[in-house]
Each structure stands twice: as structure tokens, then as C-alpha cells.
Amino acid sequence: MSLGGRVDFAADGAGPDGAGEVEKALFEQARIGLEVYDSQLRILRSNRAALAIRGLRESQVVGAHIGDLDVGLHLSPLIKKVLEKQSPVFDWPLSAVPATDPGRSHEYAVTAYLVERPESLPTLAAAAIDDVTEQVRKQRDLDLLNLAQTGVGSTLDPMRTAQELADTTVPNFADAVAVDVMESVFTGDAPTSPVALRLPMRRSGFKSHEGEPPAYPVGGASPYNSHSPYSQALADLRPQLVANLSATGGWLAHDRPRREFIVSSGVHSLIVTPLTVHGLVMGLASFYRARSHPEPFNEDDLSLATQLAARTALCLDNARRFTREHTVATTLQRSLLPWAPPETPAVEPSYCYRSGRYGAHWFDVLPLPSCRAGLIIGYVPGEDLQASLAMGRLRTAASTLASLDLPPDELMTHLDNVAQRLARERDADPASLHHARPPFTASCLYMVYDPVTQQCSGTSAGHDSPLLTSPEGVVTVLELTGGPPLGQGVPYELSTVELLAGSLLTLFSDGSAERYPAEARARTSRLREAVRSTAPPKQVSSSVAYKVLHDTTPEDGVALLVARTRRIAPDRVSSWEFPPEAPSVGEARRSARRQLTQWGLEDHTPLVDLVVSELATNVIRHATGPIGLRLIFDRSLTVEVHDDADTTPHLRHAGPQDEGGRGLFLVASLAQHWGTRHEGTGKTIWADMDTQEGA
Known part of the structure; x- marks a missing residue:
């Protein structure tokens, strides 16, 4: 007998050398369900495995019309198709609840075919019913893990990572998922273990297939009572499986929000798994099954939930580490930048700075001899900490060079030499090869204004030209002859222009200009409108913060230096x-x-x-x-x-x-x-x- 196509079938068991008896034994002892049907869709034979799936005796099955038994095993459409088209159908998917495993749906792959017989005999069909529940489950689990591998942790934002876990697993795995994250993850601090119940946790992700609201709102605190699966998971750092919530103790009576959520959504089964990395807790994930998943969680589901939690915990730890490094880098950046603009007779300056997640900006107002002032702004792309260190060295070098009273073009040439040295040091660092860091570069703009002559001279090293707002409020671009970014080893040219007293110079550094040019152009357009003002520089910088940067701070950060020119009488x-x-x-x-x-x-x-x-x-x-x-x-x-x-x-x-x-x-x-x-x-x-x- 071949299950892949047309077969010989001796219904009477006769055949040379007892072949019929062998065939009969194979039919009865096969572990997959086997049935034979006539052209009228009556069941002629059904082996033990098929009878077990149906949960009926042989006398109830043999001779019955297949359509009358579709309630337990819906095979009639498939057998009709095979008899009508006279061609086999392979691996037809079918779901059913077998009598041997009540309450749990099984997956079957059914192959139906015609039984090869002499033309004088009536046409028969046969079906091989293979229980592939375990294979389907493993494939489904593997698909879900692959989906989590690409869908969870797409960013270094803990809130988004938690929500991605919920979005990935509902409704594929659970009807509702809640993810709580330790507050230390958001601050970048090292997590603690074991976890006390009073330790603050934040509800960071939630999704319900039925649209039920969470027990605790996303973004708020998520407390846990003692003597519950949640507290137990946090105490021993092992996942907890509650297959039947109705059979549990009275711990729900002491957690009213969760009890109301479980009752209203019809939750009947629960898995709670801690989100841990090397024994340190990042948070807690809770998986709930309700009406859409009538079967309860089992040990296989517990294993899958543990793997999903491990993936999520690793992403959360990466986010925590990044937050920590970003906090250090931001603190370093701010410590290297001026806290307040200096008093200078040449200009009235004001700053506006927003740190980003990439690169480091720097700016300064440098009092120069003879009542003049130097204005400088720059940007160093790269990893936060490395860029911050390079930014600090460039700012120190620029301040030192400015104290020598060098003209802007000469200062930029010397600063270019500093950048070349930084590039050589980075190239010699083995970590640069290990992390595949791009070549070092930096942009810079330096200008000197003389309030006696009202002349402004400057040059640019790969930086956008400043905006000039006339005393009447007309905004133009002050084009400066410059050169490529620092580190290229080329000379720079000097540009000089005479300004009216009361003019506003706007030096702007947008680190996202190259990576997101459309967004940068939109910000520049809003910036031109914001600096179209005769207000004091402090008010102008505040206006830029609210009109240009409010809720739209670029990923790479931004720096603004505005200065209104003065005149010595x-x-x-x-x-x-x-x-x-x-x-x-x-x-x-x-x-x-x-x-x-x-x-x-x-x-x-x-x-x-x-x-x-x-x-x-x-x-x-x-x-x-x-x-x-x-x-x-x-x-x-x-x-x-x-x-x-x-x-x-x-x-x-x-x-x-x-x-x-x-x-x-x-x-x-x-x-x-x-x-x-x-x-x-x-x-x-x-x-x-x-x-x-x-x-």
C-alpha cells in the first residue's frame, strides 16, 4: 500500500502468499488514521487510529455516511473533491478535537486518493489522517520566535521594545500581554536582584485581542501583591505557569485591578515570566489566554514564553546600556559647553542646545581683544561618548587658538591639523576596526565681529552658512567662503562683510542634515521664520526652542547660537x-x-x-x-x-x-x-x- 497515490486494496483480505493478510495488518496497526470510502461517501473501513480520533466504535462508523460524522472530523469536502476530480490531494490541513485529548484542538494533515481496483469494480477512495499537531506547534513557535527576532528590539527605546513584545505575541500566542519594566532600565542604572515587591516598575507595553483596557495604564506604575505568580516569578526568577486560574488560591482577591481585568476579559490561563539577563531583572512579562484560545497554556507554551522573554530582556538591557552611555555622553557634552554667554561689547548672545542620540555639538562665544567677539559652532558625528570626547578636544583647541587672536581662516587651518591628529589616533585604535567606526570628521564655522569697524569675517569647514537678520527683520543667508569638513588637510578662505548694528547672526548646527535632509530642510524653514525678529537674542532662542524644536528635536541633536551685533560709539x-x-x-x-x-x-x-x-x-x-x-x-x-x-x-x-x-x-x-x-x-x-x- 502506498499513501502517495493509487494503491491496491483487497477488501476481502485475499491475495497471493497471504498478501491480503499483511495488508490488513498494516491497515489496522498503522499509527495514522486510515479510512476507505465508496463512491456514495459511505465509510467502508476505519482503522483503530481513525476510530480513536473520532471517538466512536467501529459499528458506529463503518457503513455510515461521511457527512453524518463531519461534526468530529470534517472530511466530506475533501473526499468529494477526490472522487469528482479523480486525483489525489496531499497534506490537506484539518483541525479537530480528538476524543483521546478532549479540550485541545489537534492539527492534521490529510492525504486522500483513489484506491486502484479493476475497472469492473466500483471506485473507492481512501484517506490517511496524520496528526501533525506537534510539528505544527513547533513550526508556529519557530515562526513566532523568528518574528520576535526581527520585530522586538527594533529601537533602543524600552517602552517601544515592551510594546513590540505585546504586538508580536497577540493574538498569535496569547489573547493579552502586559509588559512591566524596571525603572532602572529607563535611567540606565544597573538593575538589582533579587527584586523587592516595592521596587518601582512601569507598565511599558500592553495589548489585548478583544480591546480590553489594561489593569494598570501604560506609562504608570505597576505594583504587585505578595503571594501571587507575579511576586513568585520575581522572587525566584523562574517563570510561573497557571494553567487554570479558577483553581488557584485567593491571591486575586488582594489585587483588584488585575482581578477585574481577568474577569472582564475571560482569562482562564496565565504565564508570568521574568525578563532577566545574567540573573538581573529588567522587568516582567505576563501572557493571558481567554476566549480566543480555549486551550490553556502548557509546558511547551511555557518554554516558548521563556524564550520570548529572554529575547526581550536582552533588548531591554541593550537599551539600558545605551541609555547609560548616552547619559554619560550627554553629561560630558554639557560639562564641556558654556553654561552662560559671556558679557561682551561686540554682541549680545544667547544659546539653545538639545542633545541627541548621536554625535556631539559644540559652540562658544569668545571675547577677543579690542572689544571684538568670536562666534564658533561645530558638530562631530559618531558614537555619543567618542564624539563628545572629540568635541571637547576641538573646543579646547579652538579656544586656545582664538586666544592667540588668529584670523578665522588661520584658526580653521590649525583646527584642521588637530582634527587630522584625532583621525590618526582613531585609526590607530583597535576598537575602531572592531566597531567598524567611520573615518573621523567634523564641521565647524568660525566668525569674528569687530564693533568698531562693524566688520564680520569668517570661514566654514563643511558647515552651513549662518543666517543674517537685518535690524528691520529681513532674513538672508550670509554666504561664507569655506572648505570641506575638518580633517581633510586643505586650506580655508576668509570672507569679510560689513554689518549694521542691531543685526542678528544665527549659527545653527543640525546633525541630522545629511541623514535626514527633508526633515532638516523643514527645520531650517521654520528657523528662518523664528529669527525673523527684532526681539532680544534670549527671546529669539526661546522662540526657536518652542517653534522649531518643540517635539521635533532631531535624533542627532541640534545647537543654536544667536548674537545681535553692537557698535562702539x-x-x-x-x-x-x-x-x-x-x-x-x-x-x-x-x-x-x-x-x-x-x-x-x-x-x-x-x-x-x-x-x-x-x-x-x-x-x-x-x-x-x-x-x-x-x-x-x-x-x-x-x-x-x-x-x-x-x-x-x-x-x-x-x-x-x-x-x-x-x-x-x-x-x-x-x-x-x-x-x-x-x-x-x-x-x-x-x-x-x-x-x-x-x-
Whole structure:
């Protein structure tokens, strides 16, 4: 007999060499159900396995019409199909509740075929009924595990991970699923074990096939009473199976919300499994079966629930670790950024910063000599912690370079050298190869504004140009000639433009611009509208936070630096030019004295006389061209002496027998700050001194 097609079947058991007896024995002893039908759909024979499935005696089955027995085993449509089309049907799926296992539905694969007989005899059909419940269950479990493998943990958000477990398992595995997560997972702290009942848990995911509301709302606390399957699972960190809730003790009487949920949804079976990683608890998952799954949970289901919980717990632990690293990186980023904008006569600045889950932004307002101010903003892509460390080094380097009073293009070139060194260090780090980190890069924008000349010069290294809002509220893009991102080893060009006092400069850093250009363009469009304002910078940055970044903070974070330009009043600036001759030193002193008298700073005349004398004398001795003298009086008094030479003076300590070398040392001792600034036509030596008005 062959179950795959047409077979010979001796109904009377006759055949050569007792073949009929053998065939009869095989028919009766087969572990799968076998039945034979005539063309009128009457059952001619049914073996023991088939009778067991039907739960009937042979006398009740043999001779009966197959349609009359469809209540237990719905085979009549299949047999009709085989007889009408005269062709076999293989592995026809069928579900039934066998008499040998009441209360549990089994899955069968039925193969029906015609029985090969002489043409003179009536046509017969046969069916082989194979119980494939276990194979189907294993495949279903495997499919569910594969679905969980791809569907659970798609992000590093604990709430979403918990909900993904519920969405994956309802209704495929359970009628309702509730997932509670430890509060420590959300803060990134290390979980504890064993877990106390009073330890805070948050309801993080829930789904019900019938739409029933949860016992505790998602996002709120989810407490557990003692002496329940939940508390037991947390106590011994082992899953708990409650096959029949009606047969359990009175623990539900002490948990009213869960009791009401179980009664209203018709839950009859429960599995509670802890979400653990290396013995540390991440949360708890509860699987409920109700009307859609009349069969209770069993040990096989408990094994599947445990595997699903293990997958979910691992994803939650990854989210916890990421949160911890992100918290450290964010804390580091904020510690490396300025807490409050400095007071500067050049601009009135304000900040707005939102940390993201990727990369690190940096910005700064740098007070520069002669009442000027430097504005800088940049972005370092990459992993949070590594990007934060690189950002800190770049910001420190930029601040140091700015203190040397370098023009923006030269500062950017030196900063590019720093970036190249960081790139070499990253490439040499074995962790870069292990984690497949991309090549190091960073973007930066640096601008210097002079409130005396109202000139703004700047350059960009792969960064978006700033926005310029005129005093009347008209917004344009201030195009700056720049270059590629830092680390490429190319020079940068300088751009200079004259600004009106009261103009608003907006430096914006959006880390998502390359990965999500459409979203970045939408934010930039809203930004242009938000900075179309004549309000103070602090109010503008608040407006950006509410109108541009509210509920839409990009994944890679964002930084904003706005600064409204100021102007030093013309009557607070005086400049002269003298020939490079010895008498010019006295004339320079006299000019400075007259100006100090007009400003009411006569008390500072001896100090200014000494500084002007020393600096002007150095021009005559060591430089060429005329002597340029400029006094700026704002919060402090600045004395500047300009010459055409490119040499840089160096401070040194003169020995007892030295005839020179004391002038610059004397200037440095008397002034609060001093330094040298190189420009296109030479250099300027400046010295700042405190005044009573500026104190």
C-alpha cells in the first residue's frame, strides 16, 4: 500500500502468499488514521487510529455516511473533491478535537486518493489522517520566535521594545500581554536582584485581542501583591505557569485591578515570566489566554514564553546600556559647553542646545581683544561618548587658538591639523576596526565681529552658512567662503562683510542634515521664520526652542547660537598716525593724554603714558612704516599700537646687565591683558587696562 497515490486494496483480505493478510495488518496497526470510502461517501473501513480520533466504535462508523460524522472530523469536502476530480490531494490541513485529548484542538494533515481496483469494480477512495499537531506547534513557535527576532528590539527605546513584545505575541500566542519594566532600565542604572515587591516598575507595553483596557495604564506604575505568580516569578526568577486560574488560591482577591481585568476579559490561563539577563531583572512579562484560545497554556507554551522573554530582556538591557552611555555622553557634552554667554561689547548672545542620540555639538562665544567677539559652532558625528570626547578636544583647541587672536581662516587651518591628529589616533585604535567606526570628521564655522569697524569675517569647514537678520527683520543667508569638513588637510578662505548694528547672526548646527535632509530642510524653514525678529537674542532662542524644536528635536541633536551685533560709539574710539621718528613718541603721549582727559580718565594718564611710550619706541626700533595709535574705551581701556612689520615681539626677562628687553615686560606687568594680532598690513600690539567705569 502506498499513501502517495493509487494503491491496491483487497477488501476481502485475499491475495497471493497471504498478501491480503499483511495488508490488513498494516491497515489496522498503522499509527495514522486510515479510512476507505465508496463512491456514495459511505465509510467502508476505519482503522483503530481513525476510530480513536473520532471517538466512536467501529459499528458506529463503518457503513455510515461521511457527512453524518463531519461534526468530529470534517472530511466530506475533501473526499468529494477526490472522487469528482479523480486525483489525489496531499497534506490537506484539518483541525479537530480528538476524543483521546478532549479540550485541545489537534492539527492534521490529510492525504486522500483513489484506491486502484479493476475497472469492473466500483471506485473507492481512501484517506490517511496524520496528526501533525506537534510539528505544527513547533513550526508556529519557530515562526513566532523568528518574528520576535526581527520585530522586538527594533529601537533602543524600552517602552517601544515592551510594546513590540505585546504586538508580536497577540493574538498569535496569547489573547493579552502586559509588559512591566524596571525603572532602572529607563535611567540606565544597573538593575538589582533579587527584586523587592516595592521596587518601582512601569507598565511599558500592553495589548489585548478583544480591546480590553489594561489593569494598570501604560506609562504608570505597576505594583504587585505578595503571594501571587507575579511576586513568585520575581522572587525566584523562574517563570510561573497557571494553567487554570479558577483553581488557584485567593491571591486575586488582594489585587483588584488585575482581578477585574481577568474577569472582564475571560482569562482562564496565565504565564508570568521574568525578563532577566545574567540573573538581573529588567522587568516582567505576563501572557493571558481567554476566549480566543480555549486551550490553556502548557509546558511547551511555557518554554516558548521563556524564550520570548529572554529575547526581550536582552533588548531591554541593550537599551539600558545605551541609555547609560548616552547619559554619560550627554553629561560630558554639557560639562564641556558654556553654561552662560559671556558679557561682551561686540554682541549680545544667547544659546539653545538639545542633545541627541548621536554625535556631539559644540559652540562658544569668545571675547577677543579690542572689544571684538568670536562666534564658533561645530558638530562631530559618531558614537555619543567618542564624539563628545572629540568635541571637547576641538573646543579646547579652538579656544586656545582664538586666544592667540588668529584670523578665522588661520584658526580653521590649525583646527584642521588637530582634527587630522584625532583621525590618526582613531585609526590607530583597535576598537575602531572592531566597531567598524567611520573615518573621523567634523564641521565647524568660525566668525569674528569687530564693533568698531562693524566688520564680520569668517570661514566654514563643511558647515552651513549662518543666517543674517537685518535690524528691520529681513532674513538672508550670509554666504561664507569655506572648505570641506575638518580633517581633510586643505586650506580655508576668509570672507569679510560689513554689518549694521542691531543685526542678528544665527549659527545653527543640525546633525541630522545629511541623514535626514527633508526633515532638516523643514527645520531650517521654520528657523528662518523664528529669527525673523527684532526681539532680544534670549527671546529669539526661546522662540526657536518652542517653534522649531518643540517635539521635533532631531535624533542627532541640534545647537543654536544667536548674537545681535553692537557698535562702539564713535566718540569712544580715537586713532592717530605718526611718522616713525623719535619725536613722534612724545606726540603720541600728548594725544593720548588729551583723549583721556575728554573721557575723564586722567587718573590713568601715567599708566597709558608708559604703555604708549614703550610700544611706540618699539615700532621705531624694530619696525618700519608709520606708528598707528588707537584708544578704545568701553568696559575697559584698550591701547593699540600698529606697525607694518610682520615680526612678533616676545616677552622675556632682561638680565641685570641687559640694556634692552624690559619694555614689553613692563607693559605686560602694568596691563591686565596684552597680546599681538597680525593683520593684512602688519601687526598690532594691544594692552587692556581696567577703568573705574568699566569695573
